[in-house]
Amino acid sequence: MDYQTHEHDVLVIGAGGAGLRAAIEASASGVSVGLVCKSLLGKAHTVMAEGGIAAALANVDDRDSWKVHFADTMRGGQYVNNWRMAEIHAKEAPDRVRELEAWGAVFDRTKDGRILQRNFGGHRYPRLAHVGDRTGLELIRTLQDHGIHQGIDVHMECTIVTLLKDGGRVAGAFGYERERGRFKLFRARAVVLATGGIGRAYKVTSNSWEYTGDGHTLAYDAGADLMDMEFVQFHPTGMIWPPSVCGILVTEAVRGEGGVLKNSEGRRFMFDEIPDNYRSQTADNDEEGWRYTQGDKAARRPPELLTRDHVSRCIMREVKAGRGSPHGGVFLDIAWIKSRIPSGAEHIRKKLPSMYHQFKQLADLDITEEPMEVGPTTHYVMGGVKVDAETQMSTVPGLFAAGECAAGINGANRLGGNSLSDILVFGKRAGEFAAKFAKEQKPATVDRRQVDEAAAGALQPFERGPSGEGAYQVQYALQDMMQDLVGIVRNEAEMKRALECFGPLRERANRVGVGGHREYNPGWHAALDLHSLLTVSEAVTRSALERRESRGGHFRDDFPEKDNAFGSVNFVVRKKSDGAMEVARAPIAPMPGELKQIIDEMK
Numbered sequence: 001m002d003y004q005t006h007e008h009d010v011l012v013i014g015a016g017g018a019g020l021r022a023a024i025e026a027s028a029s030g031v032s033v034g035l036v037c038k039s040l041l042g043k044a045h046t047v048m049a050e051g052g053i054a055a056a057l058a059n060v061d062d063r064d065s066w067k068v069h070f071a072d073t074m075r076g077g078q079y080v081n082n083w084r085m086a087e088i089h090a091k092e093a094p095d096r097v098r099e100l101e102a103w104g105a106v107f108d109r110t111k112d113g114r115i116l117q118r119n120f121g122g123h124r125y126p127r128l129a130h131v132g133d134r135t136g137l138e139l140i141r142t143l144q145d146h147g148i149h150q151g152i153d154v155h156m157e158c159t160i161v162t163l164l165k166d167g168g169r170v171a172g173a174f175g176y177e178r179e180r181g182r183f184k185l186f187r188a189r190a191v192v193l194a195t196g197g198i199g200r201a202y203k204v205t206s207n208s209w210e211y212t213g214d215g216h217t218l219a220y221d222a223g224a225d226l227m228d229m230e231f232v233q234f235h236p237t238g239m240i241w242p243p244s245v246c247g248i249l250v251t252e253a254v255r256g257e258g259g260v261l262k263n264s265e266g267r268r269f270m271f272d273e274i275p276d277n278y279r280s281q282t283a284d285n286d287e288e289g290w291r292y293t294q295g296d297k298a299a300r301r302p303p304e305l306l307t308r309d310h311v312s313r314c315i316m317r318e319v320k321a322g323r324g325s326p327h328g329g330v331f332l333d334i335a336w337i338k339s340r341i342p343s344g345a346e347h348i349r350k351k352l353p354s355m356y357h358q359f360k361q362l363a364d365l366d367i368t369e370e371p372m373e374v375g376p377t378t379h380y381v382m383g384g385v386k387v388d389a390e391t392q393m394s395t396v397p398g399l400f401a402a403g404e405c406a407a408g409i410n411g412a413n414r415l416g417g418n419s420l421s422d423i424l425v426f427g428k429r430a431g432e433f434a435a436k437f438a439k440e441q442k443p444a445t446v447d448r449r450q451v452d453e454a455a456a457g458a459l460q461p462f463e464r465g466p467s468g469e470g471a472y473q474v475q476y477a478l479q480d481m482m483q484d485l486v487g488i489v490r491n492e493a494e495m496k497r498a499l500e501c502f503g504p505l506r507e508r509a510n511r512v513g514v515g516g517h518r519e520y521n522p523g524w525h526a527a528l529d530l531h532s533l534l535t536v537s538e539a540v541t542r543s544a545l546e547r548r549e550s551r552g553g554h555f556r557d558d559f560p561e562k563d564n565a566f567g568s569v570n571f572v573v574r575k576k577s578d579g580a581m582e583v584a585r586a587p588i589a590p591m592p593g594e595l596k597q598i599i600d601e602m603k
């Protein structure tokens with residue numbers, strides 16, 4: 001089989017924030033680095049991030065500190081987070097943001113010239129460094145500008161389909177060029193996965209076509225453990241109308257700037273149910289909530305800024321009770337702030353320029369005049385590759401993971417803004433330790449048979465030809481099934497039905513055929529994505545069945561309460577020697593006294 005061969009000390013798969021930051025760090029320590037991505041450089045998911053980067057810089061409220069950020073992250077994750085990752089993240093995020101600034105990132109500013117920070121759900125103080133609602137673009141632009149001067153070899157529009165192993169350790173990766181269809185072999189001493197999320201396993205999602213759970217699956221197939229796969233985040237506010245744009249994100253920054261949620265009766269329903277663990281931090285009335293969004297330090301957050309899991313369920317409750325908007329969501333109103341702010345329309349356009357254009361262009365709606373119709377959308381996966389908190393190495397030697405495809409920092413639910421800081425903090429660490437690993441190891445040997453098998457597997461859809469099953473039909477069937485049976489509200493009966501679907505769906509995936517040839521063939525790419533989509537969907541379903549309680553992003557109507565018995569375990573998914581998927585309990589290590597004390601003090 002024909003393929004081009006590339007050799008790097010460290011191969012980074014994924015060029016979003018985590019991958020770029022890892023590549024920069026690895027390269028800075030003197031090893032050769034290859035960076036592979038499915039789309040053009042700069043087009044990763046990170047570029048879509050709107051609201052901001054969470055870091056306790058304390059520029060807007062000097063009561064903020066790493067300790068408050070740590071406690072907020074643990075509370076948001078319902079205490080099943082990897083506490084060491086949450087600690088490292090809270091401590092190192094400010095340095096990573098300042099470093100971005102030093103590398104040229106332009107942030108919105110306070111009046112005295114410091115980086116401006118905004119309110120976001122679950123964060124006690126204004127904490128999100130931002131650039132309007134285009135923060136991800138600035139982050140990627142800055143890392144890219146910095147990265148291209150580091151001598152990193154970039155392989156764009158290339159999809160990795162398998163990792164290669166030398167005995168127990170990783171030896172490289174194998175993939176194909178999306179444009180030409182040619183195969184590529186990457187030899188490497190260490191590999192960093194930074195492939196982002198799994199949103200495309202669901203029908204309604206804010207994620208783009210790239211997020212098919214590839215990194216999760218590459219790691220799983222290579223023998224690494226996945227963790228927390230039951231925890232999928234459904235963001236409360238996605239566009240729901242018109243149908244062609246269903247799922248596109250409406251940033252939480254809208255609520256951070258004073259936007260309120262109302263039902264069809266015009267009532268602000270979020271005051272109806274405040275979770276006990278947030279009661280003392282939540283405003284008593286509209287007025288207090290408004291003052292909080294305007295920076296009044298004596299006020300507490302409005303209930304619209306409670307965690308995403310809770311807000312999503314409140315929206316579903318209103319819709320189910322028949323108090324939803326015409327297209328099955330609720331109303332998000334930012335236009336009302338004109339009654340409080342002089343030049344309110346201009347203020348909204350300045351603070352939320354992308355949201356203004358998004359609704360104007362996609363829904364013909366002016367958000368400075370009318371409320372938006374919104375509903376939950378699959379947004380983020382807390383679960384991912386199980387990694388060591390310090391080094392980001394997975395359970396496979398030489399295989400590292402960072403960013404959304406890694407698990408741990410977020411526990412049962414991620415706070416908005418924590419992903420952009422996560423990808424910087426742990427992207428840097430993954431790059432540093434992958435480079436260290438590469439320097440300490442002899443080159444690995446690539447087994448030619450593994451490469452030939454991977455290539456033959458990738459070409460199978462052509463052998464079946466256009467009369468085979470359609471790749472998109474299988475993808476849609478899976479997405480519909482996951483949306484209906486393993487979505488926001490779950491129960492045992494439905495998830496067992498979902499489990500029964502995987503066998504037939506896999507059989508259909510194995511019958512998928514494509515016509516034409518390898519050049520510019522999206523049908524072929526969709527066929528090859530199916531294995532990842534099916535693997536992560538099954539991992540989500542099996543883990544969700546095992547967690548017989550409700551916690552964070554995982555809600556079961558047959559076990560609607562939190563159960564302490566599940567508060568000290570994570571669920572780990574791994575491939576057994578016979579190829580079957582196994583879910584095992586992994587006890588959470590006890591938290592050191594000083595961290596416990598921080599959490600208790602902040603309660």
Ligand SMILES: Cc1cc2nc3c(=O)[nH]c(=O)nc-3n(C[C@H](O)[C@H](O)[C@H](O)COP(=O)(O)OP(=O)(O)OC[C@H]3O[C@@H](n4cnc5c(N)ncnc54)[C@H](O)[C@@H]3O)c2cc1C
Nearest residue numbers: 014015016018038045046051052160196403404417419420
């Ligand atoms: C609309 C939207 C708004 C958001 N807003 C915010 C926000 O304001 N604040 C915040 O903290 N978070 C936000 N998030 C979440 C955050 O953007 C992501 O979680 C984060 O950017 C993920 O970064 P990453 O580096 O892990 O992966 P990504 O940026 O997702 O990059 C993944 C990379 O992996 C590559 N890749 C994937 N599979 C393969 C493969 N098989 N072979 C080769 N390459 C592959 C892709 O091409 C891409 O380059 C938002 C998300 C969305 C969708």
